[in-house]
């Protein structure tokens with residue numbers, strides 16, 4: 001006999017019992033007629049079971065050392081062609097100045113991603129880490145997405161494992177979760193057909209986890225995908241996490257349309273943002289943290305998300321370009337006092353964490 005179609009009561013029973021949800025459960029929760037408040041309440045049960053009342057944040061900065069990129073993902077407003085007047089590549093001096101600024105402002109993390117520059121050799125990317133690590137050993141370098149690692153394999157002719165080992169030895173402390181977009185080929189082939197496919201993206205993270213490198217994962221939603229593609233994406237991440245346990249946090253990323261090849265698509269509503277966060281928390285029962293990235297959600301929705309499954313606001317953030325180039329109107333930076341105040345206002349206990357989710361105490365905090 002086929003299993004009964006899910007409803008809110010059957011899903012509530014599963015969540016209360018800590019049972020795993022299925023694809024059909026996810027599709028049900030993702031429907032606009034599944035009441036958002038109830039989905040949020042269920043996500044909050046899971047959130048408090050995993051993370052209690054804590055609202056995490058860190059003190060971080062971004063470094064996008066170049067925006068020049070061989071790829072032309074239709075959703076990206078950040079990339080530039082080689083001869084585009086917007087195109088740039090930072091010098092060692094500029095990169096070091098960013099490190100100095102980060103350390104002087106109490107940052108514990110530098111989030112490093114960028115374009116795949118046609119003319120730069122693999123060694124430049126390794127060198128960049130070495131320079132930063134040499135000058136600022138206290139700064140955790142969360143560097144390069146799986147898409148970049150794939151490009152480095154191509155440039156260097158080395159295996160994933162060899163590239164990751166070399167980057168780790170040069171100073172890479174962990175990897176961000178970008179480049180995942182939507183795994184399903186029906187969508188991936190339309191928005192970024194040229195870059196690492198789902199199998200490759202997951203394989204790179206699997207290898208990183210095997211090497212003890214912790215990583216994050218993301219999903220870009222609110223463009224041409226449908227509900228099925230989103231739930232399928234979450235299930236592929238959950239399956240890899242079952243194997244390795246190496247993902248620390250999941251970051252749902254709402255598509256920002258301005259200045260992109262998909263600018264006709266309206267930005268997802270706040271209710272879609274909250275539902276996506278809640279459904280992610282419920283489906284990803286094995287990933288410890290769900291980030292409400294305030295840069296992309298706006299502060300109000302990010303605060304509300306702390307009651308809809310999220311336990312982390314990401315960081316104070318400096319020099320964010322990817323979302324601001326695509327029309328984000330959020331501030332470019334928050335003070336520590338402000339991010340803490342926002343978490344307290346949402347009824348949670350603010351805890352400064354480092355990149356690996358260890359509480360930061362005492363002298364390291366400015």
Ligand code: V47
Nearest residue numbers: 075076077176177178179216218220254255256326
């Ligand atoms: O991979 C690009 C997305 C990602 C747009 O790991 C866009 O802690 C919306 O991955 N509208 C990069 N999204 C950012 C990212 C990230 C951010 C914060 C924390 C972490 C983490 C990772 O941004 C890209 C892509 O999915 N993106 N352009 C756009 N127009």
